[in-house]
Amino acid sequence: MLQRGHKFERVLVTNDDGIDAPGLRVLEEVAAQIANEVWVVAPLKDQSGTSHSLSLHAPLRISEHGERRFAVTGTPGDCVVMAVQHLLKAKPDLVLSGINRGANLGLETVFSGTVGAAMTGMLLGIRSIGLSQDYTDRSNVPWGNALAHGAKVIQDLLDMDWPVDVCLNVNFPSCPEASILSLKVTRQGAGPLSSMSVRTEVDPRGFEYHWIKLNNERGVDDPGSEMAELMAGHITVTPLQFERTHVAAYNDVIAR
Template sequence: MLDRILITNDDGIDAPGLEVLERIAGELAHEVWVVAPEHDQSGVSHAVSLHHPIRVSERGLRRYGITGTPGDCAVMGACHLMPEAPQLLLSGVNRGANLGLETVFSGTVGGAMTGMLLGIPSIALSQAWTDRAHVRWENAAALGADVVRRLLAIGWSAATCLNVNFPDRPAEDVGPLTLARQGPGLIQGLRVETRTDPRALTYHWISFRRGPRDQGSESDVEALHAGKIVVTPLRYDRTDEEAYAMLAKVLPR
């Protein structure tokens, strides 16, 4: 058992996935510290609040709501609210998978990335769904603690966080924990939808365009669609080695 785990999410402190994560963390540590956004922060990536103050509301023993992002929560928890640094940060359990390009936008992954930046071993966890109204939270709840234990036993680089996705399958059909690469995912672009309110004023929604793409045989999308629990190591370094090698032929280093 660990002494202390810090957990956060991007769906908000009242989200069902956070309740699942509390149960998972409770199987792994003597103390579970919950520091989560007061409101939904999906899509905020690694953002931290530099231009407005952060307010904290105490929601119970070692449980806090933050007027900020998952990144803010990681910083506030590890650097301010907890008397001693956490030995592990868990972010999730997200409502919906975080795969491919979606990891760039994900607040759940962003929370784990921020934990990594603070030197804390960090894991993002997400539960895939087909029907948003019927998310199989029981998969993450039943399997999450064992998955985290196995990953902790293996260990990983301090410059890496882990991204775990649970498939939308009946529990008896869930496959093994499988290593996968980050594929391109299902995002094909962004779009703007313009609408008109009752006062004849226009407003806009930004949303993703999604559709099938060639994922490759070792991708996170393909492994999850095959019913496996998928883990992908992620890092901040986004250097494209192929492009770097091409540019290095003509540009000084």
């Protein structure tokens, strides 16, 4: 356990928005407050929606973007594996993924590359946290909220006794910084994901192409869920795991 006032030796920072994303720079600043060495290994391009997928059928290329800053032509999961198993001099003490532009809430966390990178770190036996910044205006994301509270939130979370098979999903609210409420442990809940759709267009040569879209609607979620508490102004944290067995259905079947 890291004592208050002491720094980690080495922290790995990654994301799914890409090496040039503003949220990545914010997370680098946050990580520098708690670590002697900050290593950045992030996707070369936006990899949102790739979950914790790995590129098993394509080679990966690495490019250097500054001291201890690398981009990988792959997914967030690829970045974590490449960092831990190839680039870093030693295993990192912590994996931080984000800071994502937009909250990761409820069912949409299944698709999130931000959360996927954190889960890959967990799979490699490293404490891992995904972090996201909510917004109401995409062109005016309140990065200052995550920057102001990020280091303390991470320290508070690491002071808690989480099981080794858990990664953490953190969301910062979009309300004014002065109105932000305390860190709150939440359940995943349903979140805003309402449906998925396909939009079809025709290119200049007359061929069809298609976009898959996640459709979100922020309605009322259960009390104690991450969306409900985030909308109330809390910084939220939800413990996540790989185990997805539906316990009630399992018990019902084996009881017959």
